[in-house]
Amino acid sequence: MMHTPVLEEQRRATLARALNLALDKRRQSVAEFPDWEAMRQRAHDIRAGALDRLDEYLNQFERAAAANGIRVVRVATAEEACLYVVAIAKRIGVTTAVKSKSMVTEEIHLNRALETEGIRAMETDLGEYIAQLCGQPPFHLTAPIVHLSRDEVGRILADKLGVPFTNDPTQLTLIARDAMRREFLTARLGISGANFCVAETGSLVLVTNEGNGRMCTTLPAKEGPRVHVAITGIEKVVPALKDVAHLLRLLARSGSGMRLTAYTTLINGPRKRAAGEETTGPDEVHVLLLDNGRRAMLRDPHLREALCCIRCGACSNTCPVYHRIGGHAYQSVYNGPIGSVWSAALWDTEQAATLPFVSSLCGACADICPVKIDIHHALLWQRKLAADRGYTPRWQRLVWWAWRVAMSHPALYGFGSIVARRLFSPAILNRLGKPWTETRDLPPLARKSFHEMWKEEAPK
Ligand code: SF4
Known part of the structure; x- marks a missing residue:
């Protein structure tokens, strides 16, 4: 059985400040909607309805995306997905890729696979970039360095980039921006995830707060072929744009209290090349739809709902256990309450199987979830599966x-x-x-x- 250490006091205080601030802002933001509960129910119905007819919507998305000039590929495993991206990088002859924040690429350990082949994947979400510089996995689903103070970020940048120390947030951002800009301008391989895949239009929806998603997918390099690869789970398909509009209203509000993320990008295909059409954008767009254990979750009536997750991170923000131990203690790319459900479903290891025990089952996660996932019952079910598989000690x-x-x-x-x-x-x-x-x-x-x-x- 896994032993989860508590965070040291100062780190816990930094984390609590950030998480409580997010919760306060969420409360204010949600209060703008007297019908919030009805909105949650509708979001649940959209996501659950899409899962009920998953193959139909995946096929529709594939046809619509192909008509837009996007190549859609179904990949069964993490290895298959990594091999596909490596093959593209080799074909177009790049040694660097710029990467927008994507939990699925963390799930498949894409950076490691690329590095093994001599290809550097540069994270461009500010938090992910700093986490990458100091060799840490993301601490939180949406806020990868929520546990670090300004001073710590300043020291990391000074140490790794050789710049003078500062703890001023604007200066810190400018330092990181300067390092990234040069890469954006010359990169020919951009990698992203996708928050949603729209069956009706074949579009990919990306939400970011820094605009780095757009930089990674626009690829303004002057020389050579430019390719954007989006890797996402099969569960991310939604029927129509109107459904995306509804889900977006809940996503940022639940995670950080913002009404909407700063950038919402819809990608509808590669650069149009006819005379007078688009002058920037990738020559090719590939979408990898990853299974990697998701169909098995879909078949289990107790775990199926977990696939509705829109990765807002609110369940971690409110979880008393997460507050105490932080994201790294889970030792999984998916951490927090829903992360424990997912980890135990995706990886058949003792460490992953026992994560659902890292919960007080208080139900705060289910209460806050914008798509009404019954998280604590899924955790209970995973505990039963862990016991059935012999992962609990004698x-x-x-x-x-x-x-x-x-x-x-x-x-x-x-x-x-x-x-x-x-x-x-x-x-x-x-x-x-x-x-x-x-x-x-x-x-x-x-x-x-x-x-x-x-x-x-x-x-x-
Ligand atoms: S389970 Fe719900 S609250 Fe947790 S990240 Fe997913 S959508 Fe957000």
């Missing part, structure tokens, strides 16, 4: 078996609770509870059970 299964037997035999339960209260002092309990009790104390057992108190005090 001692734990034994304890639960004993608990079940005792609970179904009241006399045995009563006798057991008397014995336990005599045997287990707080010191023994804390020793038995390690490593959980290394950072907290278990309360002493009550001197009297509820039944005993009831017998004494209940009105006759």
Whole structure:
């Protein structure tokens, strides 16, 4: 069973400030809509309806995108997706790619695959860029360096780029922008994800707050072929543009409290080359629709809903466990409550399978989710699957078996609770509870059970 360390105090304070600010802004933003609950329900219906007819919408998207000049490819595994991108990079002869923020590319470890082939993938989302500079995975679904202070960011840039130290946010942004601009202007391979794929029009929808998504997909280089590759999960398809309009109203509000992300980009194909048409833009656009375990999730009625996720990050913002341990403790690219559901579904490893236990099951995640995913029940289901697969330790299964037997035999339960209260002092309990009790104390057992108190005090 995985042991999740708590964050050190200062880091936890930085994280709490950022997450609480996002939650406050979300509350204000959501208050603008008296019918927020109805909006959530509609968002749920759009996403669930798209999943119910997934193949139909994927085929429609494929046809419409092809008519726009986009090449759509279905890829079953992470390896297949990486090989495809590497092959493109080799064909057009590039050693650098510019990359917009994409959790799917983190999922398939694309950067590592490219690096192995001598191709450098440069992250261009500011947070991702800094995380890449210091060799860290993203800390949060939408805010990759939410745990770092301004001072820390300043020190990273000074150390890695050899610039004078500053902790002024504007100066920090300008330093990163200067480093990125040169790459944007010469890059011939742009890599992105897609927030949505629109079946009706064959469009890709990208949302960013920095405009880097547009820079990565416009590719203004003067020489040689220019290619944009978008990699996204099959679940990202939605029927029509009007559905995107609705989902966008909930996405940024839920994650950061913004009414809308600063840039919403619709990509409808490569540069049109006829005389007098577009002068900038890629010569080719490829869309990789990735399965990598998603169809198995679709077949499981308890996990299917998790595919509705629009990656707003609100469930992490509100999760008391995430507040305490932070994103890196999950040791998975998908962290937080929904990340635990996804990780356990995508990767059959002990580490991933036990992530759903890193939850208090308080239900705050389900309450905040803009597409009404029943996250804590999905976590419970994943716990059952972990136990079925033998990922829970033998001692734990034994304890639960004993608990079940005792609970179904009241006399045995009563006798057991008397014995336990005599045997287990707080010191023994804390020793038995390690490593959980290394950072907290278990309360002493009550001197009297509820039944005993009831017998004494209940009105006759
Ligand atoms: S599960 Fe819901 S709250 Fe969490 S990231 Fe996905 S859409 Fe947002």
